[in-house]
Amino acid sequence: AQTVTQSQPEMSVQEAETVTLSCTYDTSESDYYLFWYKQPPSRQMILVIRQEAYKQQNATENRFSVNFQKAAKSFSLKISDSQLGDAAMYFCAYNDYKLSFGAGTTVTVRA
Amino acid sequence: KAGVTQTPRYLIKTRGQQVTLSCSPISGHRSVSWYQQTPGQGLQFLFEYFSETQRNKGNFPGRFSGRQFSNSRSEMNVSTLELGDSALYLCASSSGQGSHEQYFGPGTRLTVT
Numbered sequence: 001a002q003t004v005t006q007s008q009p010e011m012s013v014q015e016a017e018t019v020t021l022s023c024t025y026d027t028s029e030s031d032y033y034l035f036w037y038k039q040p041p042s043r044q045m046i047l048v049i050r051q052e053a054y055k056q057q058n059a060t061e062n063r064f065s066v067n068f069q070k071a072a073k074s075f076s077l078k079i080s081d082s083q084l085g086d087a088a089m090y091f092c093a094y095n096d097y098k099l100s101f102g103a104g105t106t107v108t109v110r111a
Numbered sequence: 112k113a114g115v116t117q118t119p120r121y122l123i124k125t126r127g128q129q130v131t132l133s134c135s136p137i138s139g140h141r142s143v144s145w146y147q148q149t150p151g152q153g154l155q156f157l158f159e160y161f162s163e164t165q166r167n168k169g170n171f172p173g174r175f176s177g178r179q180f181s182n183s184r185s186e187m188n189v190s191t192l193e194l195g196d197s198a199l200y201l202c203a204s205s206s207g208q209g210s211h212e213q214y215f216g217p218g219t220r221l222t223v224t
Binding site for chain 2: 035037042043044045047050091097100101104
């Protein structure tokens with residue numbers, strides 16, 4: 001079974017600054033997908049960004065970008081120019097036929 | 112396109128009862144997955160339905176079951192409710208192919224007393 005580890009339970013960032021969330025995973029597969037989801041207080045899970053393992057180029061979606069290190073099985077999320085609306089729980093997820101989630105990182109944005 | 116909808120949003124049941132939750136996926140999506148979210152166990156996969164067939168199943172007891180209809184709507188049923196079944200139940204919709212990118216509904220908050 002695939003395991004996903006998020007080692008930072010909480011992260012705090014000043015508005016307009018940058019924060020990086022860590023994620024590692026374990027798999028024996030060579031082709032797979034990785035995702036970051038955001039869950040604000042409303043509890044709605046929102047897809048933030050995805051990465052295809054066979055693509056070496058790191059994915060970017062506006063202020064969100066990833067650093068994908070396949071050999072190290074690492075998949076970190078960088079939030080640039082943090083905004084108050086970025087405050088949420090962030091989950092890293094590995095996808096084969098189902099999503100395996102990490103424990104989540106709570107991001108607090110200080111005004 | 113309309114997003115994933117789940118009904119009801121909140122539910123309070125008594126131990127021993129049964130409950131049915133409903134999920135309508137994004138139009139055109141044929142895959143529906145169900146997840147349970149609790150503070151202690153985090154997000155756990157229950158099962159996935161694709162074209163009316165259960166395609167994958169997580170490690171939950173047989174009290175948890177589901178089905179999918181021809182219009183891709185899915186229901187999840189939990190029988191003989193236990194206090195530990197109190198959780199947020201999330202439904203996710205995907206095309207069922209390719210990246211299996213999943214889009215979530217707002218969830219159903221189930222409280223068992």
